[in-house]
Amino acid sequence: MDVRQLRYFLEVAQVRNFTKAAEALHIAQPAVSMAIRKLEEELDLTLFNRQDKKVSLTAEGEIFLPHAQRILDDLKAAEQEMGELRGLTKGEVRIGIPPMISAYFFPDIIRDFQRRYPELSLSVLGEGAGRIQKLIGQGELDMGVVAGESFPENLEVRRFLREEIVVCVPLDHPFARRGSVTLAEFIREPLVFYKEGYYIREFFLDVLKGTGAAPSIVFETNLFSLVKSLVRNGTGISIFLRMVVSADQDLAAVSFDPPLHLDLLIAWKKQVYLSRANRAFADFLLKQIEER
Incomplete structure (x- = not known):
């Protein structure tokens, strides 16, 4: 079992289609199929139902899914933490912010954060709060602004407004x-x-x-x-x-x-290593709100 197989498995599990998964991964479709087949052989289990071009997870695939996600999350966390131990001075914050508040609340926050941490880059994705919550859970966003009172157990949240x-x-x-x-x-x-x-x-x-x-x-x-x-x-x-x-x-x-x-909260995935850059942004946001 290798990291490449796990990445392919997660992409197919998400889009439920081998061709679309290959397009998202920018590789040939046979390579995805071959990697998944090899993974199934190594596990001696069938992970996907393949019927009439429809793909769905088997019961075994559903059980394997959170393990595969956790392995990749841990690997990413290890790479980030080791980089910081080597004295990494650069970092990136990937945050999702709903368009309505990104234009009216966050411009000053972003400006002041970049003045305080000029060595860090900040990437903002404008999506609805529900979509942001999903992207955080999938590991495609490090953090995001979500809204409401109830959240999945895999999210850590802090209310800021x-x-x-x-x-x-x-x-x-x-x-x-x-x-x-x-x-x-x-x-x-x-x-x-x-x-x-x-x-x-x-x-x-x-x-x-x-x-x-x-x-x-x-x-x-x-x-x-x-x-x-x-x-x-x-x-x-x-x-x-x-x-x-x-x-x-x-x-x-x-x-x-x-x-x-409406309660607005900053959220990230529980039990996943939050990089120094992301920790800095979350702490900065909460401190700015407290001072205001």
């Missing part, structure tokens, strides 16, 4: 003159909303479950800047984190009654 969710309306809308708006009033309006995968959407729909009411969604997008534009032109109203609309003079931010708040 609680932000209010507000109704966003144009200045000529009746709600703009109100101090607050109820859920019932809000969902009777035409809504411009976020697509699946964005936690603010899932959070709000969960809140509505207890009411038995359904929102009137007239348009969905994953572009929060487009949501703002459609609110401005009267297509519908929407919800935002307060920080995102507080500086917009042509939009009004109105609280819900009762108020709604």
